[in-house]
Amino acid sequence: MSKGHIRDEWLLPTLETLLSKESVGVLRTAVQESYWESAVRRGFISDDEILTALASRFHMKIANLSLAAPQAREHVPESLARKYRIVPLTITDSALEIATADPHDLDCERTLAFATGRTVKMSLAAPTKIAERLDELYRPENVVSKILENVSANYDIQAIADVQSQEDMELGGEKASSERPIIRLVDHIFAEGITSRASDIHLEPEEGGVAVRYRIDGVLRQTMVLPRAAGIPLVSRIKIMSGLDIADRLRPQDGRARVAVNGVPIDLRVSTLPASQGEKVVVRILDTRATVLSLDGMGLRADELERIKRLLEMREGVILVTGPTGSGKTTTLYSALRQIQTRGVNIVTVEDPVEYRLQGVVQVQVHEKAGLTFATALRSILRQDPDVVLVGEVRDRETAATAVQASLTGHLVLTTLHTIDAASSITRLTDIGVESYKLAAALKGIVAQRLLRRVCPQCREVWMDPIPDRLRPWIPAGTPLFRAAGCDHCAKTGYRGRMAVVEVLVSNAEVERRISAGESVDRVADAAREGGMRSLWESGVSRVIGGDTTIEELLRVLEVPQEDPSRPAARPSSSPAGRKGGAREAPHANSRALEPSPVPASAVHDAAFELLDDLTPHAKARREHATVLLVEDEEPLRRVLRELLEREGFTVIEASDGVLALDEVDRGAPDIVVLDLNLPRLDGYGVLSHLRARQATSALPVIVLTAKGDEDSEVRVFEYGASDFLTKPFRPRALSARINALLGRARQVD
Numbered sequence: 001m002s003k004g005h006i007r008d009e010w011l012l013p014t015l016e017t018l019l020s021k022e023s024v025g026v027l028r029t030a031v032q033e034s035y036w037e038s039a040v041r042r043g044f045i046s047d048d049e050i051l052t053a054l055a056s057r058f059h060m061k062i063a064n065l066s067l068a069a070p071q072a073r074e075h076v077p078e079s080l081a082r083k084y085r086i087v088p089l090t091i092t093d094s095a096l097e098i099a100t101a102d103p104h105d106l107d108c109e110r111t112l113a114f115a116t117g118r119t120v121k122m123s124l125a126a127p128t129k130i131a132e133r134l135d136e137l138y139r140p141e142n143v144v145s146k147i148l149e150n151v152s153a154n155y156d157i158q159a160i161a162d163v164q165s166q167e168d169m170e171l172g173g174e175k176a177s178s179e180r181p182i183i184r185l186v187d188h189i190f191a192e193g194i195t196s197r198a199s200d201i202h203l204e205p206e207e208g209g210v211a212v213r214y215r216i217d218g219v220l221r222q223t224m225v226l227p228r229a230a231g232i233p234l235v236s237r238i239k240i241m242s243g244l245d246i247a248d249r250l251r252p253q254d255g256r257a258r259v260a261v262n263g264v265p266i267d268l269r270v271s272t273l274p275a276s277q278g279e280k281v282v283v284r285i286l287d288t289r290a291t292v293l294s295l296d297g298m299g300l301r302a303d304e305l306e307r308i309k310r311l312l313e314m315r316e317g318v319i320l321v322t323g324p325t326g327s328g329k330t331t332t333l334y335s336a337l338r339q340i341q342t343r344g345v346n347i348v349t350v351e352d353p354v355e356y357r358l359q360g361v362v363q364v365q366v367h368e369k370a371g372l373t374f375a376t377a378l379r380s381i382l383r384q385d386p387d388v389v390l391v392g393e394v395r396d397r398e399t400a401a402t403a404v405q406a407s408l409t410g411h412l413v414l415t416t417l418h419t420i421d422a423a424s425s426i427t428r429l430t431d432i433g434v435e436s437y438k439l440a441a442a443l444k445g446i447v448a449q450r451l452l453r454r455v456c457p458q459c460r461e462v463w464m465d466p467i468p469d470r471l472r473p474w475i476p477a478g479t480p481l482f483r484a485a486g487c488d489h490c491a492k493t494g495y496r497g498r499m500a501v502v503e504v505l506v507s508n509a510e511v512e513r514r515i516s517a518g519e520s521v522d523r524v525a526d527a528a529r530e531g532g533m534r535s536l537w538e539s540g541v542s543r544v545i546g547g548d549t550t551i552e553e554l555l556r557v558l559e560v561p562q563e564d565p566s567r568p569a570a571r572p573s574s575s576p577a578g579r580k581g582g583a584r585e586a587p588h589a590n591s592r593a594l595e596p597s598p599v600p601a602s603a604v605h606d607a608a609f610e611l612l613d614d615l616t617p618h619a620k621a622r623r624e625h626a627t628v629l630l631v632e633d634e635e636p637l638r639r640v641l642r643e644l645l646e647r648e649g650f651t652v653i654e655a656s657d658g659v660l661a662l663d664e665v666d667r668g669a670p671d672i673v674v675l676d677l678n679l680p681r682l683d684g685y686g687v688l689s690h691l692r693a694r695q696a697t698s699a700l701p702v703i704v705l706t707a708k709g710d711e712d713s714e715v716r717v718f719e720y721g722a723s724d725f726l727t728k729p730f731r732p733r734a735l736s737a738r739i740n741a742l743l744g745r746a747r748q749v750d
């Protein structure tokens with residue numbers, strides 16, 4: 001169709017079927033403007049209504065503009081895209097798909113076909129959306145500038161360049177006009193993250209754009225979405241700042257950068273990872289000022305602090321600190337060392353990695369490759385007879401045995417384990433191979449820990465809703481509670497800062513006897529409770545009742561216990577409100593109804609069952625919530641496994657290659673991963689080594705699927721850190737049995 005003074009004359013017949021005569025009349029008098037835009041601007045009709053009508057009239061598709069691929073853009077020069085007001089969407093060897101608001105534009109079709117040497121396929125989009133998308137595609141810096149206009153810069157940030165000044169100068173020169181907004185954007189993202197107290201910043205390309213997320217007080221939160229086209233220059237800028245190879249987008253890279261925010265130098269650890277929609281970047285902010293290194297600064301309740309301090313007065317024995325990744329174990333250990341240091345004793349640590357430097361303490365870094373393992377380092381340290389030894393983590397029998405032995409010969413040994421509560425650490429150590437009687441003699445105490453965010457005191461709101469049924473046994477009706485809101489003071493999160501909640505098991509004669517006799521976790525815990533131990537849950541609930549945090553935060557971090565809260569030992573004993581109402585309002589039958597597990601009624605009421613097999617109800621309840629990430633490129637096998645696992649009560653998420661798998665681990669936070677070895681893009685070994693290298697996933701259970709008769713890979717997968725493997729072909733039941741075994745063994749909570 002030829003272009004008159006109004007370019008979308010062809011639209012009129014369609015509009016006439018949709019609008020009143022008067023409206024069409026108004027449109028006709030408006031010269032110089034397209035009918036489409038004019039009709040929408042005047043509020044006669046929406047873009048979507050026009051699109052729907054056109055799609056059915058001309059049998060055309062409505063375009064998804066967020067799917068515009070960079071390759072398609074590279075084949076269509078900006079001048080042509082702007083002249084014809086089209087967005088190049090996808091391109092193959094034979095066809096180019098574009099989005100247009102004018103499917104009758106034959107000139108456009110012919111020119112693009114000629115310019116690209118391909119058939120042109122058209123789909124429909126609204127003119128204003130096309131204009132916006134054109135800017136994002138071809139002029140990301142304009143869009144970025146627009147974002148920056150709305151940003152108030154109340155900080156001053158400078159990249160401190162050492163290694164990469166040359167590239168920086170390049171950017172400062174010729175290319176400056178188009179690169180500068182990107183530089184400013186990166187500065188803004190970093191400065192905003194640092195001033196909002198983020199511990200890390202994630203930049204992740206997704207379908208709709210590049211998502212920017214900050215982790216504040218341990219929780220990841222999205223703060224903006226940038227146009228997809230800004231992704232590559234953005235990542236390049238960060239790579240330049242941190243001395244990485246900007247040309248290599250296919251391999252993961254790690255680097256460091258240093259910036260000064262308001263004159264304070266901050267170190268950044270930058271890692272890039274090829275992901276499904278482009279490179280993902282994670283920036284860790286290493287702000288040493290934020291490190292709490294004193295027990296008094298951890299926000300513990302006074303009675304809990306007192307119990308821990310008493311433990312640390314011991315001259316010999318083993319003290320364990322347990323909890324999942326991110327529970328603040330390391331901080332507690334270092335704070336404990338500081339506390340012990342005041343006694344003027346000789347302290348040596350063996351760690352992997354050494355996370356903080358402590359003055360006056362000899363710190364040994366493990367070097368597995370050089371043969372310096374936890375066990376060998378520990379043995380040579382003990383020859384020098386220090387008073388106190390900190391072992392970063394006990395992962396194997398040898399280290400555990402050496403540590404226990406040392407503690408029985410006059411040393412105080414501090415160490416950590418990944419377990420969900422204090423008592424299950426005992427099972428973990430006996431599972432590793434420590435003899436019960438030795439452990440019983442050596443163990444002085446266990447601190448299980450979690451971090452809860454503190455509700456922001458500036459904006460917290462009084463919580464008026466009735467207390468949820470499942471929490472009634474612990475929180476009496478009428479208790480004034482708070483909920484999070486969000487203000488400038490707390491970066492709109494509603495929370496500011498964190499505090500530790502703990503369960504402090506102090507060994508006593510009865511605890512020692514039960515451990516030595518190999519009694520169950522619950523029996524040991526009972527003895528510890530009689531000695532005054534309060535559970536993690538009780539510690540958390542008391543902070544909710546005390547107004548320090550919210551019910552949401554408590555439930556985010558801890559599960560509602562399945563045990564009967566009317567049992568005397570489990571009552572929230574030190575909160576007066578709890579003592580008054582909590583126990584009395586929790587009749588036995590009601591508390592039973594709290595159990596989320598699908599345990600048959602007969603089993604629940606048969607006490608003998610629980611005594612004989614006390615792990616089963618836990619395992620079942622856990623399985624009910626457990627999420628399995630299934631990484632398998634063969635679709636039929638994936639489908640079969642998915643069905644099976646879902647029947648067994650698992651939540652299943654899937655990935656068809658290694659790169660997607662790493663994405664899904666971040667996004668879906670699975671409890672366990674089932675990983676095929678042969679995968680496109682990044683194979684199973686690659687996935688494993690990534691998971692193990694990152695702190696957040698270093699302990700995530702992984703079952704590897706190996707091919708039959710390949711003993712070599714069976715050995716290798718363990719070297720790469722697999723928790724278990726299964727040889728294909730296998731019976732489906734074998735897989736779920738292994739998953740249950742691993743989840744049951746780990747009783748993992750994160």
Ligand SMILES: [Zn+2]
Nearest residue numbers: 456459487490
């Ligand atoms: Zn606030």
